[in-house]
Amino acid sequence: xxxxxxxxxxxxxxxxxxxxxxxxxxxxxxxxxxxxxxxxxxxxxxxxxxxxxxxxxxxxxxxxxxxxxxxxxxxxxxxxxxxxxxxxxxxxxxxxxxxxxxx
Amino acid sequence: xxxxxxxxxxxxxxxxxxxxxxxxxxxxxxxxxxxxxxxxxxxxxxxxxxxxxxxxxxxxxxxxxxxxxxxxxxxxxxxxxxxxxxxxxxxxxxxxxxxxxxxxxxxxxxxxxxxxxxxxxxxxxxxxxxxxxxxxxxxxxxxxxxxxxxxxxxxxxxxxxxxxxxxxxxxxxxxxxxxxxxxxxxxxxxxxxxxxxxxxxxxxxxxxxxxxxxxxxxxxxxxxxxxxxxxxxxxxxxxxxxxxxxxxxxxxxxxxxxxxxxxxxxxxxxxxxxxxxxxxxxxxxxxxxxxxxxxxxxxxxxxxxxxxxxxxxxxxxxxxxxxxxxxxxxxxxxxxxxxxxxxxxxxxxxxxxxxxxxxxxxxxxxxxxxxxxxxxxxxxxxxxxxxxxxxxxxxxxxxxxxxxxxxxxxxxxxxxxxxxxxxxxxxxxxxxxxxxxxxxxxxxxxxxxxxxxxxxxxxxxxxxx
Numbered sequence: 001x002x003x004x005x006x007x008x009x010x011x012x013x014x015x016x017x018x019x020x021x022x023x024x025x026x027x028x029x030x031x032x033x034x035x036x037x038x039x040x041x042x043x044x045x046x047x048x049x050x051x052x053x054x055x056x057x058x059x060x061x062x063x064x065x066x067x068x069x070x071x072x073x074x075x076x077x078x079x080x081x082x083x084x085x086x087x088x089x090x091x092x093x094x095x096x097x098x099x100x101x102x103x
Numbered sequence: 104x105x106x107x108x109x110x111x112x113x114x115x116x117x118x119x120x121x122x123x124x125x126x127x128x129x130x131x132x133x134x135x136x137x138x139x140x141x142x143x144x145x146x147x148x149x150x151x152x153x154x155x156x157x158x159x160x161x162x163x164x165x166x167x168x169x170x171x172x173x174x175x176x177x178x179x180x181x182x183x184x185x186x187x188x189x190x191x192x193x194x195x196x197x198x199x200x201x202x203x204x205x206x207x208x209x210x211x212x213x214x215x216x217x218x219x220x221x222x223x224x225x226x227x228x229x230x231x232x233x234x235x236x237x238x239x240x241x242x243x244x245x246x247x248x249x250x251x252x253x254x255x256x257x258x259x260x261x262x263x264x265x266x267x268x269x270x271x272x273x274x275x276x277x278x279x280x281x282x283x284x285x286x287x288x289x290x291x292x293x294x295x296x297x298x299x300x301x302x303x304x305x306x307x308x309x310x311x312x313x314x315x316x317x318x319x320x321x322x323x324x325x326x327x328x329x330x331x332x333x334x335x336x337x338x339x340x341x342x343x344x345x346x347x348x349x350x351x352x353x354x355x356x357x358x359x360x361x362x363x364x365x366x367x368x369x370x371x372x373x374x375x376x377x378x379x380x381x382x383x384x385x386x387x388x389x390x391x392x393x394x395x396x397x398x399x400x401x402x403x404x405x406x407x408x409x410x411x412x413x414x415x416x417x418x419x420x421x422x423x424x425x426x427x428x429x430x431x432x433x434x435x436x437x438x439x440x441x442x443x444x445x446x447x448x449x450x451x452x453x454x455x456x457x458x459x460x461x462x463x464x465x466x467x468x469x470x471x472x473x474x475x476x477x478x479x480x481x482x483x484x485x486x487x488x489x490x491x492x493x494x495x496x497x498x499x500x501x502x503x504x505x506x507x508x509x510x511x512x513x514x515x516x517x518x519x520x521x522x523x524x525x526x527x528x529x530x531x532x533x534x535x536x537x538x539x540x541x542x543x544x545x546x547x548x549x550x551x552x553x554x555x556x557x558x559x560x561x562x563x564x565x566x567x568x
Contacts, residue, residue, distance in 0.1 A: 043270040
């Protein structure tokens with residue numbers, strides 16, 4: 001069976017919500033970062049699917065997904081630098097150890 | 104070619120300053136005491152230059168456009184950055200990475216300028232990221248403080264998550280309309296439920312960055328943990344940029360959905376004002392207090408946004424200018440006290456007036472303006488916001504906003520009472536205020552008094568579009 005747009009959109013939406021779920025439930029900072037990457041990749045899949053099946057004449061979706069990949073890398077670089085610094089001061093990358101600031 | 108230099112003037116100047124600082128960093132070590140006045144001077148030049156040679160037009164196939172209102176908004180942002188560089192002189196002189204701090208801050212400013220001029224969802228997304236990622240790195244600038252790294256972690260995770268949500272909304276919009284150009288979107292917006300869902304995703308990301316209530320949870324923590332220079336940048340410049348873009352996006356791109364977003368904004372505005380006020384009542388730390396007060400102020404800004412008219416746009420821009428000087432004056436005083444004594448709690452401010460009358464008066468003036476008491480500019484700003492919101496005819500909404508001004512009066516005056524009336528056995532001793540800080544506090548206080556009285560400023564903003 002040839003996969004159609006519905007299959008792709010199903011996968012990308014599922015990936016998005018898996019990412020959101022992971023972001024809310026995981027307690028390890030690196031895993032939370034991975035969940036965000038899942039969200040961004042689901043968006044990439046969305047763009048590619050729309051570009052191929054709905055708007056085949058246009059290139060906007062492809063460009064957008066390339067930019068998203070680049071920005072995601074930049075974001076991950078800054079986030080990991082911050083997490084390393086957090087590890088130095090807290091000796092852990094569990095979010096629950098970082099709880100100095102509260103209501 | 105000439106047009107390119109004219110239209111992208113602000114962005115080019117900011118880029119040149121960034122490269123200049125990079126080369127300074129590469130060269131031999133210059134003491135902070137010598138470098139800082141130079142940077143402040145360059146930022147002043149940037150602010151003054153933003154008033155000249157402004158032309159309307161667009162570049163790169165409408166990806167980038169500018170007009171006189173956008174140029175004015177950019178000069179407000181440049182003014183904010185200049186004032187922050189003056190106000191945090193104490194902290195900046197001590198920091199070991201001065202050029203890097205300004206490189207990051209100016210990168211964020213560059214992102215915000217591009218954000219204001221963006222005419223395309225791709226540029227919009229790229230510049231939004233350019234405006235937020237450096238701020239996360241900046242909030243980690245007190246490298247040895249535990250709180251600073253925690254604040255940076257919260258900032259980068261929540262902003263990455265919110266940009267993920269934004270992207271999902273953009274991808275749905277692309278799927279429905281097949282275009283990412285702002286000018287083409289209103290014609291193609293069909294109001295289908297999928298489009299409304301895409302709009303809600305996009306709006307919630309805005310709400311994250313503006314810290315509108317259900318999405319405000321990161322605000323207080325990040326504000327408290329970051330160095331005060333970063334806190335004031337976040338709460339003033341970044342907030343102003345996002346509010347301006349929200350205005351253009353809502354009244355331009357999503358005009359066909361205005362019945363839907365009006366309801367959304369009314370609900371979120373009431374929630375922001377109430378929650379921001381109620382939480383501000385019980386805060387002890389001055390930065391946390393100002394964080395919740397800024398959440399409440401965003402509620403008032405949304406009242407102006409809900410007006411959805413030209414006069415609404417001018418009143419929001421006018422209010423942002425007033426909010427910027429008032430908030431910067433408050434942060435400036437907090438920064439002087441926190442740098443020289445390490446005290447950040449409101450209870451430490453008791454009896455501040457006794458030894459530091461100048462700081463006491465400036466803080467009182469700033470808080471009066473934030474609360475909206477008549478002779479100060481804050482009153483006029485809020486008056487315009489409520490008038491434009493009231494033009495829509497929902498008087499219940501405006502009454503709730505007015506009632507919230509009274510609640511806010513209670514906690515702003517609590518600080519003023521601590522400064523002037525409350526007795527304290529060990530009040531803060533006499534602090535030395537450096538010349539740049541004095542200058543910036545003077546500029547802020549004079550603007551707080553004069554901006555409201557000089558009505559031609561509002562007329563000028565009104566004439567820009």
